[in-house]
Amino acid sequence: MSATHSSRRNFLKLSTLTTGGFILGFNAFGATQKTPAIIGGTSSGEMASFNSYLAIAADGTVTIYSPNPELGQNIKTSFPMIVAEELDADWTKVKVVQAALDTNKFDRQLTGGSGAVPHSWMRLRNAGATAKAMLVTVAAKRWNVDPSTLAAANGFVINSATGNKLSYGELASEASQVPVPKDVKLKDRKDFKIIGTAVRNVENKNILTGKPLFGLDYYREGMLHAMIQRPPAFGTKIKSVDTTAAKGMPGIVDIVTFKNNVAVVGKSTWEIMKARKAVKIEYEKDGNIESTADHDKIFADLLDNGKAEVRRKDGDADAALKNAAKIVKSEFQCPFLAHSPMEPMNFFAHVKSDGTVELAGPSQTPARAREAVSKLLNIPEDKITLELTRLGGGFGRRLKFDYVTEAAELSSLIKAPVKVMWTKEDDMQGGSYRPAVRYRFEAGLDSEGNLIAYKLRGVGINAGNCTREDNFPSGAVDNLLIDSVEYVSPITTGAWRAPITNFLAFAEQSFIDEVAMAAGKDAVQFRLDLLAKAKQKPVGAIKYNIDRMETVIKKAAQQSGWGTKKDIAQGFSVYFSHASYVAQVCEAAMQNGKPVVKKIYAVADCGQVINSSGSEQQVMGAITDGYGHAMFGKLSFKDGATEQKNYNNYRLIRMKEIPEIETYFIDNGIDPTGLGEPALPPTGGAVANAIFKVTGKRLRKQPFIEEEIFKA
Incomplete structure (x- = not known):
């Protein structure tokens, strides 16, 4: 185990790709192709269609074209680090370039689910190792020695017997003529020099100096700007529109009504913002019009009487509860949340008269966005290009593509290139939200405090399956029943960072603490005992790794001094999501009559850490996000x-x-097993359990700030 702490890191000095050299293609996302092949540069022969490209220039610059959208999870730094490690490249000459959407070359060209690095790990390593083998082959031929006698380091092939060395740039062109090896040897982890170290994000300099990286920065000569007025309430539609005053305002080119939207098109952002306010729109009812108060009643009714879909059933939980020596019951509820990325939704579209379409902007799912535009406009996908910009945050909101299709549709109507921009109010009022959910738990204990029955029912608003039925403690309880009820609402919902588990983990881990307390057992030991039972006598399928979960639990307890501190209250939580495991201990104390969170310890098992500083920031950011939204977040x-x-x-x-x-x-x-989301889910539970220790008050609804204990 290693501790990671923040530190300053030097900016990368990015080199430009010059003439000469060769390009090595490799499959970064596909499931079949494993062997790289020369596809360009000075190479002759047929080009192979692979999914991503490693380039080595005559000046030694190494470039990787990264297909995945970058929204802050650090893949544009991690990808080249992996390639550079196996290549033994000079890191100061490594750079990464964002690739445009290309479904002929790329598979899984999206960002979501903490899956980019795990999916590409071995393919990226093979690409770097293959290029190195080809460079070494050329150097060995020049020196007339066996390739196995040579070494590579920091952008050079080295003959240790003579001290001679050749730079990758010197070897690049000739290496393009070497047959691509089918099998290459990868490094032993103990020999890593780049992977696992702290490396600055490759975009830092551009971000800090204000280079045009984001969708809102995108500009095309002659393009128009547009803002769209959408219905201010779900369940309403346009009744009438009066654009008389707005059309006469300076800079306004057109005002278009389409579907349930009114688009104001003009020459500048400020002009269309002012004109949009002058458009008079009257709305009328179109379906259910709901309030948060309605949802509270709906939750209560569906928990009691809703038609539930059984997600997992082991043994007979109802019978076991009837015979239990002690029963524990609790309910937990969370509100809707906005994604609230710093950069509001935006996209550029140009539907041309020749039947082609240009799209550009921030999207987590560019292939799906292009497919949707193709269906909307009845234009073949191969006639549509999509250029990716950096995303100014996403958190799942940009997995959807409504803002892309509306830009494309508007461009087709006005027959001009246009960039559609949302305001923050647009994001809040017409976005896609984390579903509101309520959970009901029941647990039964025998006379010795052993957990013999466990029931969970979840009710979610447009949430689909609002449980994770195969997560802990499933497999550790003889009698278990997990089911869910769905309520369909006109309010749009979607994936929000660590979907479902972002709140479910808080509810589960808080309830497990309640059960442990009722059993008279230490909260950490209670979880370890359940895991031991799951290992020795599993009940049904075990779909989490018991050893990995045990390890993070024990390390978090050790590092935090669990149970040994007298002047601070501690709360524990552990969770498995997105193939990784994170345990947390929160420390809280009373300050000026209110509970205050002082410190959070986190132990993460995400497999091999690529960038130690980036990984630390991912965990710290996820904890801040999880704590902040559990404490304050609410959309009603x-x-x-x-x-x-x-x-x-x-x-x-x-x-x-x-x-x-x-x-x-x-x-x-x-x-690697992913890190963008796994540290968020356990945070709410650790915080709530610590606050209970210091106040005696169980927190069962978010946001916590609305509880009386925070209003003293």
């Missing part, structure tokens, strides 16, 4: 409209409220 509805419109009344965590966070990583020698 009145008559179909959001009551929160912007940051003035949509509460986010503030800098001064972020507690100290200490992160640790388990070094277990396995391949």
Whole structure:
């Protein structure tokens, strides 16, 4: 296990790709092709269609074309680090370039589910190792020695017997003529020099100096700007539109009504913002118009009487509960949340008269967005190009593509290139939200405090399956029943960072603490005992790794001094999501009559850490996100409209409220398993359990800030 702490890192000095050299293609996402092949540069022969490209220039620059969208999860740094490690490249000459959407070359060209690095890990390593083998082959031929006698380091092939060395740039062109080896030897992990170290994000300099990286920065000569007025309340539609005043305002080119939208098109952002306010729109009812108060009643009814779909059933939980010596019951509820990325939705579209379409902007699912535009406009996908910009945040909102299709549709109507921009109020009022959910738990204990029955029912608003039925403690309880009820609402919902588990983990881990307390057992030991039972006598399928979960639990307890501190209250939580495991201990104390979170310890098992600084920031960011939203986050509805419109009344965590966070990583020698989301789910439970320890008050609803204990 290693501890990681923040540190300053030098900016990369990125080199430009010059003439000469060769390009090595490799499959970064496909399931079949494993062997790289020369596809360009000075190579002759047929070009192979692979999914991503490693380039070595005559000046030694190494470039990787990264197909996945970058929204802050660090893949544009991690990808080249992996290639450079196996290549033994000079890191100061490594750079990465964002690739445009190309479904002929790329598979899984999306960002979501913490899966980019795990999916590409071995393919990226093979690409770097293959290129190195080809360079070594050329050097061996020049020196007339066996390739096995040579070494590679820092962008050079080295003859240790003579001290001679040749740079990769010197060898690049000739290496393009070498047959591509089918099998290459990968490094032993103990020999890694780049992987596992702290490396600055390759985009830092561009971000800090204001280079045009994001969708809102995108500009095309002659393009128009547009903002769209969407219905202010779910369950309503346009009745009438009066554009008389707005059309006469300076800079306004057109005002278009399509579907349930009114688009104001003009020459500048400020002009269309002013004109949009002058458009008079009257709305009428179109389906259910709901309020948060309605949802509270709906939850209560569906928990009692809803038609539930059984997700997992082991033994007979109802019978076991009837015979239990002690029964514990609890309910937990979470509100809707906005994704609230710093950069609001935006996209550029140009539907041309020749039947082609240009798209550009921030998307987590560019292939799906292009497919949707193709169906909408009845234009073949091969006639549509999509250029990816960096995303100014996403958190799942940009998995959807409604803002892409509306830009394309508007361009087709006005017959001009246009960039559609949302305001923050647009995002809050017409976005896609984390589903509101309520959970009901029941547990039965025998006379010795052993867990013999466990029931969970979830009710979600447009949530689909709002449980994770195969997660812990499934497999450790003889009698278990997990089911869910779905309620369909006109309010649009979607994936929000660590979908479903972002709240479910809080509910599960808080309830397990309640059960442990009722059993008279230590919260950490209670979980370890359940895992031991699952290992020795599993009940049904075990779909989590018991050893990995045990390890993070024990390390978190050890690093935090669990149970040994007298002047601080500690709360524990552990969770498995997105193939990784994170355990957390939260420390809280009373301050000025209110509970205050002082520190959070986190131990993560995400397999091999690629970038130690990037990994630390992912964990710290996820904890801050999880804590901030559990404490403050809430989006409510009145008559179909959001009551929160912007940051003035949509509460986010503030800098001064972020507690100290200490992160640790388990070094277990396995391949990467993802890190963008796994540290968020356990945070709410650790915080709630610590606050209970210091106040005696169980927190069962989010946001916590609405509880009386925080209003003293």
